[in-house]
Amino acid sequence: MKQTGLIFFPAFDWAISPTHPEREERLLYTRDQLFEEGVMDLPQIREYKSGLATHKDIARVHFCVPNVEAQITEAHLVSAGSALVIADAVMNQEIKNGFALVRPPGHHAMTVAHGNRGFCNINNEAIMVEYLRKQYGLRKIAIVDTDVHHGDGTQEIFWHDPDILFISFHQDGRTLYPGSGFTDELGGPQAYGTTINIPLPPNTNDAGIHYVLDHLVMPLLEEFEPELIVNSAGQDNHYSDPLANMAFSAQGYAVLNQKLAPDIAVLEGGYSVETALPYVNLGIIMAMAGIDYSNLREPDYSAARLAKKSVSQDYFDQIIKTQMANFRGREAKIQDYRRRFPDDYAYSQQIYYDTDGISEQQMVRLQMCGDCPGYRTIQSSARHSGWENYEVFCISVPMYSCPKCQEEGQRIYDEMIGKPGPFDYIYLQDRAHDVYRSMNTGRKVETVL
Amino acid sequence: MLIGIDVGGTFTDGVLLTGTKVAATVKRPTDNTDLKGTIMEVLDRLMAGQDSSRVTRVVLSTTLVTNMLATGNLPATALLLLPGPGLPLEVYQLFPNTFFLPGSIDFRGRVTEPVVPAEVESAADQIAARGIEKVAIAAKFSNRNSELERQVRDIINRRHPNLEVVLGSDIAGQLNFRRRLVTAYFSVMTQAVWERFIGEIAFALASRGIRAEVDILKADGGTMPLEVSGQRPCETVFSGPAASTMGAVALASNPRNSVIIDIGGTTSDISLLIDGEPLYASKGAKIQGHYTHIKAFSVCSLPLGGDSPLSVGDGEVRIGKTRLGEAACFGGLAPTVTDAFNQLYGLQIGDPGLSRQAVTVLADQAGMEAGVLCSRVENLVIAQLQQAITDMFREWEEEPAYRVWEVIHGRKFDFHEIVGIGAASAAIVPALARSMQVECTIPDFAAVANALGACVARPTLTVKVHIDTQNGYWVTDQEGRGGKVKTGTKMQMEEALNLARRNLKELALDRHMQDYADEAEFFLQEQFNVIRGWSTSGKIFDVGVQIAPGLIKDYQGVKR
Ligand SMILES: [Zn+2]
């Protein structure tokens, strides 16, 4: 019998600030519950020690401004590193699946990192996905974001990647942070239809989420045929979460994980530290390990009370129909984009970092390559919380890019660093060669990871 | 005058220490059907010609409970469990006569579901009807609130006063319900036999005019007074390896990061000293395949010793696991591991000529040079031991950590010496140390290190205190001790430490180990602010304090 891997990293000595939801106490009662249950002693469970991600692992995904050191604490290295330990153990077939029950979380962190957004600095799942590709040659991976908040960071990072199916279900962005994740957010012109958002009305309960899972998420996964499924496992859909308004239970989470059967789950949000987390975490572990979870319930659980919180069936049926159609029509839509934008595709966007109060302006230009997903460049400017203003230029070359795009990316970088310009830093993220360059233009110092 | 006796599976060792002098050592075969007889025989031999009134301390390391649990000849025992919600009940269905009852507590010690007296009574009636006399009661999170366990006990006491009852919260108050129920179950099961045994020992000693303090060695390398041990029989399991490790600590001069190998006739026990402190098994002692809350040294046992017999087949040398007899150099019939090392390094153990003869005969059978055969044996032995040692290091280094600081700083076991004890260590350990490029220490009296370890081990006591100022209470992991604290956020760590220290002192007094209470050290200091809304509404402290394993104050080392 293969075991389920578990890394429990509560970061008992790390907090964003003393009274912040992302504080030392967050996984304290989860610790109590897991340890009192003797979960680590179960023959179905194999506990692993946390690991450390390298700066290179982070640079494979993020353009940290001005550098990796500035955007992370040691806790982030451990949190992301733990996901990598689980990934290695799954890939080496030491375990059948694994759960990185770690903090700090990551799913609101985007490609360019100027600061903390939604309690996140770096994106643990994205770092793990790019690591899996580089280390094990995986290509098609599905990430299902089950946090109550839209996984906008993960969405942005894989927006142009047709080999990553990103599905996020969350409380409707009109009623909750970060205010995005609507059904018309479907991915970039070369990766249309592999970003699928499922906004849910407040008060959606177990039955509602399971309906969407059965009739939309699972069929999408079946058709996409990913090599690996990742659960970006937030726990704030729980009925007791203080930051959201959903009606999901610990049992509901367990059922979800049993159906979804993720290869790897990585903890995201969830801030009902006493009423939800100990039970939801236990539920996820039990479901992944194939342990009967029928005896799992919160002390204040009331099936009748939650059943009352129902949402119109029509809403679910409509969204299922729309998103299945969007997914199935993706090839045609991509062809259409390629016809309309034969050379490149450019857009600008503004990104707000709520935790740090930073406003970032971006100009993105995507190479509409016919042979690969295309390299892209990002011009980004932001005033950091210390009032330094940064103007940076980033070039991102995908892992599975064509030689031409790889050469182009390198050429642009060489050209940019050779001439004077407005940029404080110029970055080249060459995933194909696994080389990450950054040029401090003022001091003419290049760092290579 | 100090006496240490270590009962092993095959032999029982005893040592009599007067000041820094080992006045007598005794080794006798163990009669597993009469441990008291064996102990008294060893004691009498040690005391031959001595004045029994001068004995100040007797320490026993016995296998009584270990044997009892291993042979399975055990009294029927019932388990009453209050598991509440969580893992499926089958996870806790480890033993026959297990009853599940309603009633539950959460991690903050809140009762979330009451005891149902009628169900307790019905279970108690069934237990009585089955003729069972021993009952262990364990509730999930009873370490945070023992109220439900006590309610169940009171109901049982009223209805069937003759039942012998043990509570999980009294015996095993750390987090981990599974280990708690296992520990409580085996405790109540072995308690009566153990109490009878210590009664007999006390009587036998008194009848010999020995009025000294009598202590029992525990698996954690410390001692407890005989009378205190009555309530905690399971803590005596696996005291043998603890005796050896403490013996190595006593004999090696100031060991820091060391590997201790006790090589006997057919087994090698490896333990680690990290910064001078023995390493504990991270999940507690294992009994009948179940983890318990009994603190025990992390010991790796290999079926490999000085008497392990050598054989050849298909041109390969093999080392057998079953002892056939003594090494040839001591008059045994077949060559053993000791003979190979004796011959290879000219060690002058026993009669070296007999070693040479025996290995040569075997080498001829295999068609190889005697030297080649001995080298191959050495390689096999060293490889096995080295592998076991590196596995232990890795396991320790890879133990999960829950703080950023611990993960960032990592763990690396940098050891500088191997301490060899046990009868066969002198033959094997020097070669092992050379191969691992570290120093080798084979202290004098290495052959009776186990008995000496028992003799000079000091008492140990560990207390963990959990304080919850939001809910206004504190609890310890010992004997269900607890009380109230002022609610609110005022309490500081200093006060929490004092509370823990006070508990340790009181327990030390109860257990006659107050002489060492001042040497207690804190090993756990955690503080969490309980935030509700955006403000602090209380604090949670977890503090651990212990009298760690060590040597008694009177011990000044031994001289030849
Ligand atoms: Zn969230």
Ligand SMILES: [Zn+2]
């Ligand atoms: Zn291309």
